[in-house]
Amino acid sequence: MPPCTLTLPTSACLFDAMPALSSSLFSSGESPSILMPLTLIAMKGHPATGKSTVAEALARRLRIPLIDKDDIKDHVLDLPDANERAYSVMWRIVETQLDLGLSVIAVSPLSYPESYARAQEIAAQHAARLLVVETVLDEAEWRRRLDARQPGYSTHKISGWAAMQEMLRRYNGCWQYPIAAEHPLQLNTAQPLDQLVDAVLAQLAISR
Template sequence: MTEEIEDRTKMLIAMKGHPGTGKSTLAQTLASLLKIPLIDKDDVKDCAAALAAASTAALVNDLSYDVVYRLASTQLRLGLSVIVDTPLSRRSHFCHLTDVASTAGVRLLIVECKPSDLAEWRRRLESRGADDRTNWHKPSTWREIEMLLESYGGCAEFDVGDVPRLVVDTTAPVSFDEIVSTVIDFIVSNGGSFTAPSAAAER
């Protein structure tokens, strides 16, 4: 990218999507381009392996969300925009984020990664799982994803009311740069005062 992006309006940008959908890759790219903090729930859980061994997975998961919300609140209070990378799979998590945004007086946006090509999603997930066995809490097989979705019981799909949401197909036959540009356009069109790039990011 040749043109700097300047942030003037503060926002809380919440990523949403199941494991392996490209959510974290997109979040990292956006944070780098927009020059704003990225708070990733996986980073918290990666530090909690010992705690998980002595406790329950559900407790560690809930604690991870609480840490993410607290970190986001601090950054917003300091006047920074924030990207939060979590699956956002339950309405209670969404409601908590709306409270965080409301308290900080910033606008909440949702960017949801939703692949239409299940075969490609599966290929990416299992390829990632084969390459990285360090993330103990991430699904690494398609069966684990199926079990995860079954555990949600349909609750991962919920009404976000008037909160702006962009759903991106991360398996669409377009370049990654085009997906990034679409998301940046969405942020700008919803009040983000960013000087958007005239061309896709140089990577």
């Protein structure tokens, strides 16, 4: 089954309903994270599609922890298998948050089916619901964002359209794996950030 895709500009009825949906979940003065069921939000998407921007805004709105794989990779880059180590540490910290009864956002490309399977496993072990939020862009805007990244701005993050195409060639479509129908939400991040966050909140309210 294809992922639940929200085309934000044309989904007027959904956005008209969002205030009611989000207010039903976040109507009291308590922290929103206290009011929603234990949840693992796993971001998914290629570099420069807005994963971190959406995740950070969502973490602020919900007041829940955010664990970014790249933050960890920054500190293990000189070690063998740095990417695998960064994923392992990220998932372990995610587990700790869920052990504490805290919903959590995990930020990574989630490019491989093994990563999604790990998110499923962790959510199931902690009786938490799983929402996979995938960020996408049309090619022209995605290319513009990648080319706007200054060469050498990061030791391990992709910059430039040509480098991105080479990475996709190596990936050989591995990111196009099936996701359970109840898990995915796809966002076109060319839309305003507040609307993107509201879309996630609406999905969380719907899937309570």
